[in-house]
Amino acid sequence: MKNFTLKQSWKKVYAKDADEQISTLRTYHMNDEEETEVEKEDIVEGHRYGNTLVPMSADDKENMKYRAEKCFKILGFTKGDKIKRHHYLGDGSSYVVPEKDDESAAIALSALINALYETNMVAIVRKVYSAASGPKLGCLIPHIKTEYECLIYVELPFREDIRQFTFGSLPITEDNKANVKNAPSADQLKAVDDLITDMDLSQTGDDEEDIVEALKPKFVFNPHFQRLYQCLQHRALNPDDQLPELSPLIANYLKPPQEIITKCEPGVEKIQKLFKLEEVKRKEDRTGEKLFKDGDEAEGGPVKKQKLDDDLQGGIWEKDIFWMDEAEGGPVKKQKLDDDLQGGMEDITKAEVTEVSCHGIQNN
Template sequence: MYPFNLLSNYACILFFYSYSFFPGGNSAVPGCGSACCNLPNIVVYESTCVFIPLLCSLYLQIFAESKDEVAVVLFGTNGTCNSLASEDQYQNITVHRSLKLPDFDLLEDIQNVIKAGSKQADFLDAIIVSMDLLQKQTIGKKYEKRHIELFTDLNSPVSEDQLGIIIANLKKTGTSLQFFLPFPASVDDGSGDASASVHAHMHRNTFPRKSLTEQQKQGIDVVRKLMYTLDEEGGLEEIYTFRESLERLSMFKKIERKPMPWPCQLTIGPNLSIRIVAYKSVTEEKVKKLWSIVDAKTFRKEDVQKETVYCLNDDDETEVQKDDIIQGYRYGSDIVPFSKEDEEQMKYKTEEKCFSVLGFTRSSQVHYYMGSQALKVFAAKGDEYAAVAFSALVRALDELKMVAIVRYVYNRRCNPQIGVAFPHIKDAYECLIYVQLPYMEDLRQYVFSSLKNSKKYTPTADQLSAVESLMDSMNLVHEDGETSEDLFKPSKIPNPRFQRLYQCLQHKAFHPDKPLPPIDQHLLEMLEMPSVVRERCQAPLERVKALFPLKEVGKKKEEKTAQDIFKDNVNPAEDFRILVRKKNADFKDVSQQLINRIDQFLENKGSQYYMKGIDCIRVFREEAMKLSKVQCFNDFLQALKSKLEDKALSDFWEIMVQGRMLNFRINGKNSCSRAIKRFLQFKLPKSHR
């Protein structure tokens, strides 16, 4: 449970500026919720903490898409701005923001705009202003509750004249109240006695033991009297420290919403039908994208222009129109076209939503391998006949240890699923829980070789005993014979992915040019192994290490030759470029491998092979010039000339003389240039053309 009960539709934040009794510098602290906030103008640990919990509370509501509205009231300000202010009443209290949904503008105000004042104000007067604001701004609106949160160090004068009126009105309007202080409410002197507060008892060793002023002692008495009168049993538990609120609010939590009912008919055969209603019990939680792409310079969404083009997979990347494209599926080496008409024709057509029992089987035959959600199925509310029939089905399945195999269709636009519905009986209710079953292609069966078949890897009795002891020591359930307790509770741990995402968004909202912050330490601690389990595992773990010694095995790196790399490679030109630039590379050997590939391209006699051969010749020339191996390239040209004379390669020659070899032209500063010019002037005999 978070200390902020943010189910309210309307809330008010109050800030109180006063002089703190702790030494330090100046600081301004904001607030949130329906709360009164004390913004001490002295920087100390507790005073700094007030700033963070308030921001965390607002961040929580923004990222959780909460519909709660928040107002901000500051007290202890230099000026006065509220509807109750008169010449000598409700002075130095300012309504900074009326009831609105929290947004980043409010966060920016709290961080950068609101400055600490030098005046003092009565926090009870601030509560009255908050109650008046909530009363006036919620007229004619529907809301679930109203709530006030007060942040203060109690270092200002307080008058109890209207305390009874405040208590009566809070009870009458059903407005809840919480206090947040920089010290435990039970600390009334330097002794640090925390016996009267559960929260203080939990953190009694985490607060500095500094003497409170007489004014703060009086304020604590008023707070305790107020909260105890409002609720004799749990009133004092609504008094929190800044540290406690920070610990609870440091984790982002999505607002829990009531699941939508899914009414349907459970059918067994053609003649038996039971009205049911299903709810999602467990489902995958996905991040909702709340941001859009903007231009990096202007930060405007409109300046980002998206353009999609479709191109053929050829050398020229020929563009085609979207209307000329249809879906295709690869079948071996062929691509089978599949138009939208074919898709509509072959699409499975369902009628309406369905929850039909296909048969029954023993529960031991079913393994829960599949599905991203679980449904709880109940009898339709208010239907007595359905309730009796449904209860009989659930109890019969439970007694016989059977489950129902069900055909489930959410609506006519969804494909059908095959799932299992198993009975679930509790003291307060009974239902069926539906889980999707896998199809054959959904299963992946991995078979691993047995350790028992290899004498080399067969574990000894001591090794088996050590591993068994380690597994027993890692048990996360503590049992004392009658009861059991989970030592690691995943349900209490927030989604780490969401925590990190929202932490980064929160940081970038106000520090766009700074690097992302490290992962919150509080989150890392929540994900760590329970200390009890860690201590229990030490001895078995050391035993396992001793019985299973690890030896580092150096992996031998297989060296590939140029022939291995060039073999069946689709881009020998680039491979040649990489190989010749390696240390200790033999240019002559590597170039010979490239020449062999060029010969293969010429033997195939096709335009696509000729183009690859020309690319190889071009790269050969470039690297020969860079590495001063011009003579090697000239020798290749002479050999190529002889091959062209001996073989009918007129088509290859035509490609070269029609401009494909123009990229070979250089500035004529070396013999390679002259050799290329002579090569280009060469003409095949007419008998070869």
């Protein structure tokens, strides 16, 4: 029983004429100045080993494959609770049933299923689908219903496939002295536990007799498939119209059940009261312009910028001043104050201040 997927029958067509034939042409070129074209038969895969590229042809890959005989063999048994849900692999599961009209096989398999069910055990098996496929590890879980009984095969990871990550524990015990100030209180822990219990989708209902599983996959439509079907139907009936808006019925699939939302509201409000959030203001970068501005405001308000000629008797009536150099015998242009400063004084005041000393201000 695999996960259901849509049959991909999409075809590429020319948007302006759907009847026009489209063909794909793919060429391979070398990464050189001439972009030399090469044939596909002359290309092999390459894998890096340090700084070396190791070519690997299709024949090499075929010879490296592990060869195994087709089999479905029980390796041993273990308790069912030792098989964790997050260890399940694959895109689905398989049902193991006896061969039709084989009474002896049905009796033998039924005995195994009932023995596993009564002892809460599962069987660990080795599965090789064919000689061309690699071996896989899995478990057989007993499944008994009124109408039938079977074993459910689920693929499991090998030891090398499991990645164990170690994270620092929360400071919730007295033995852990690290970061004690962030340790949650007993009320905070209880509030989170209560919210998790209220959000449980496996048991919903007002009465104990009416408790059912919410969002059970058997009774819930896939919103991705439903939206695709909606667009296909609309485009088939209205080829020239825009795609429709999302149907309210499909949008409702994306929302949690109203019963769960109502049940969780008191827990969410309690968490908001116990876990208070404080806004942390970001420290602003101090520039020379900002530094001088703050200094002026501290002295009693903004200070008007003083012109260069305010303290000069008579002022300066021209931007550029010329004077006669008696030694050279001709006029010489007076140099501006910021001619030797890259960017001028305005950029210096806007630069970030990194150090202030008695000799001046050093900036970047």
